[in-house]
Amino acid sequence: MSQYMLLVYEEEVEPAVQAEREAGLPELVDLNRSLREAGLLVGVQRLRTTDSATSVRRRDGQTEIVDGPFAATKERLAGYYVLECADLDEALKQAERLPMTEWGTVEVRPVMPVDEWLRRGREAGADVPDEAVEDLA
Amino acid sequence: MSGAPPADPVASAISSAFRDERPIVLATLIRQAGDFQLAEDAVQDAFEAAVKQWPRDGIPANPGAWLVTIARRRAIDRLRRDRSIRDRAERLADLERVEPEPPEASIEGEPAIVDDRLRLIFTCCHPALDLSARVALTLRALGGLTTGEIARAFLIAEPTMGKRIVRAKRKIADAGIPYRVPSDEDLPDRLRGVLRVVYLIFNEGYAAAEGDRLVRGDLCDEAIRLGELLARLMPDDADVWGLLAMMLLHDARRAARVNATGEYVALQEQDRSLWDQGRIRSGLASLERAVRGQRPGEYQLQAAITALQMQAQEGEATDWAQIADLYGALSALNPSPVVELNRAVAVGLASGPAAGLEQLEPLLGDAALERYQPLHAAHADLLNRAGDAGAAAQAYERAIALTANAVERAELERRLAALR
Numbered sequence: 001m002s003q004y005m006l007l008v009y010e011e012e013v014e015p016a017v018q019a020e021r022e023a024g025l026p027e028l029v030d031l032n033r034s035l036r037e038a039g040l041l042v043g044v045q046r047l048r049t050t051d052s053a054t055s056v057r058r059r060d061g062q063t064e065i066v067d068g069p070f071a072a073t074k075e076r077l078a079g080y081y082v083l084e085c086a087d088l089d090e091a092l093k094q095a096e097r098l099p100m101t102e103w104g105t106v107e108v109r110p111v112m113p114v115d116e117w118l119r120r121g122r123e124a125g126a127d128v129p130d131e132a133v134e135d136l137a
Numbered sequence: 138m139s140g141a142p143p144a145d146p147v148a149s150a151i152s153s154a155f156r157d158e159r160p161i162v163l164a165t166l167i168r169q170a171g172d173f174q175l176a177e178d179a180v181q182d183a184f185e186a187a188v189k190q191w192p193r194d195g196i197p198a199n200p201g202a203w204l205v206t207i208a209r210r211r212a213i214d215r216l217r218r219d220r221s222i223r224d225r226a227e228r229l230a231d232l233e234r235v236e237p238e239p240p241e242a243s244i245e246g247e248p249a250i251v252d253d254r255l256r257l258i259f260t261c262c263h264p265a266l267d268l269s270a271r272v273a274l275t276l277r278a279l280g281g282l283t284t285g286e287i288a289r290a291f292l293i294a295e296p297t298m299g300k301r302i303v304r305a306k307r308k309i310a311d312a313g314i315p316y317r318v319p320s321d322e323d324l325p326d327r328l329r330g331v332l333r334v335v336y337l338i339f340n341e342g343y344a345a346a347e348g349d350r351l352v353r354g355d356l357c358d359e360a361i362r363l364g365e366l367l368a369r370l371m372p373d374d375a376d377v378w379g380l381l382a383m384m385l386l387h388d389a390r391r392a393a394r395v396n397a398t399g400e401y402v403a404l405q406e407q408d409r410s411l412w413d414q415g416r417i418r419s420g421l422a423s424l425e426r427a428v429r430g431q432r433p434g435e436y437q438l439q440a441a442i443t444a445l446q447m448q449a450q451e452g453e454a455t456d457w458a459q460i461a462d463l464y465g466a467l468s469a470l471n472p473s474p475v476v477e478l479n480r481a482v483a484v485g486l487a488s489g490p491a492a493g494l495e496q497l498e499p500l501l502g503d504a505a506l507e508r509y510q511p512l513h514a515a516h517a518d519l520l521n522r523a524g525d526a527g528a529a530a531q532a533y534e535r536a537i538a539l540t541a542n543a544v545e546r547a548e549l550e551r552r553l554a555a556l557r
């Protein structure tokens with residue numbers, strides 16, 4: 001067996017269009033449950049939008065912290081960490097320790113808690129039970 | 138001073154509470170509620186309650202404490218009502234645990250309150266926020282400025298500024314930017330951004346873009362208080378002392394910058410007996426502390442420029458050549474068209490209007506300064522001294538069209554009329 005990462009890219013859209021996407025939550029709950037039941041699912045997490053992103057890099061020994069996502073030009077995604085931190089300061093401090101910040105950039109994105117994911121779906125009209133939290137992520 | 142009819146005392150109590158107490162009330166509420174947006178909404182609710190209740194029940198003895206109490210209750214109401222607020226149960230439990238502060242308690246000057254504002258300033262100046270958002274948010278939260286005033290101070294459109302502030306608050310919540318004074322190791326770096334912001338608050342107060350008063354002393358006081366607080370926190374930091382020195386020396390001239398009829402008075406014509414000697418002494422002492430750091434930063438250079446201007450016994454005796462040199466050093470450290478403008482003015486005073494115009498002319502093509510009133514006022518003054526009354530009149534008209542400050546406008550109109 002090998003592990004594969006499925007990276008999800010999408011356009012960040014206006015609230016009305018986003019609500020239509022959120023309303024499709026039951027389909028996602030079923031899909032994730034089926035993946036888990038098949039023994040395929042290692043992990044799934046939803047990220048907050050890039051409005052909450054912060055990019056970290058080190059150049060000439062100086063740490064640069066920039067508001068916003070990393071604008072890829074020649075760089076390609078090479079890996080990921082998921083850290084449990086008290087707040088953004090701690091996450092940035094750990095990000096700074098990665099040697100990759102010296103030649104690349106580490107984008108720090110908050111993970112959306114699964115109950116908020118569920119709540120957004122419900123607000124958009126999706127009918128999902130509380131137990132869906134277990135299936136979703 | 139403005140000659141307007143006496144305002145309704147309740148309305149003026151509410152507006153002065155908004156200006157003076159709102160930042161303190163907001164900082165307290167953010168600590169208690171743990172969320173910037175919730176706290177801001179609750180403080181807004183409290184002001185709406187004041188508008189309704191104060192005319193009926195009278196102005197409370199301590200408006201700030203009253204607002205904190207009401208805002209906390211409204212925050213609890215909002216948490217009970219709105220299920221979408223993050224960490225709702227936890228926030229509610231925290232808020233309900235807070236001991237109500239007695240309504241008579243003075244909230245100004247208490248160490249806990251000062252700390253709240255310091256925490257808030259470090260949150261607002263967090264490096265994960267865009268610099269322009271840091272400045273805007275600090276002005277909005279700690280300076281209590283309106284979005285319109287902030288937009289004008291930064292020469293951008295009001296809706297753009299509004300979006301910037303909303304986005305910054307959302308990022309604080311979504312990304313988990315903490316509400317606390319940074320750890321010792323992070324403090325020096327984080328302080329740089331904070332100083333920049335305090336400097337801009339002071340500037341906004343010193344030459345307010347809006348209203349009848351040339352000097353909004355409360356904002357200057359607020360910036361100086363923040364500067365003093367930072368000096369206590371970081372007593373070995375030369376830049377903190379440099380900034381404090383600069384603010385104190387500028388502020389010392391506050392009473393002399395506007396005459397009895399509310400008109401602007403240029404430095405050379407100011408009544409020096411009106412200068413605040415206590416502020417000057419504190420300013421010079423702070424400058425000395427800054428100089429000890431042996432690393433002249435931009436605030437220290439500005440403080441030195443101001444000290445030179447003030448120490449000259451007569452306006453005529455001011456060492457404008459040295460001031461022009463200090464502006465040159467400032468420009469090398471942190472190139473800015475506004476510094477270049479001040480340098481051009483100093484050169485004009487040191488070496489005559491032709492030399493000043495030569496320095497100033499390249500700035501007239503700078504898009505960032507196109508709507509910057511002081512550029513056109515300085516251009517007009519130099520043209521006038523060079524004997525070109527026609528061009529001077531045009532430049533004064535441009536400056537007049539760009540000022541939102543009634544006192545500045547009156548002075549520019551007086552200078553324009555004197556040409557004819």
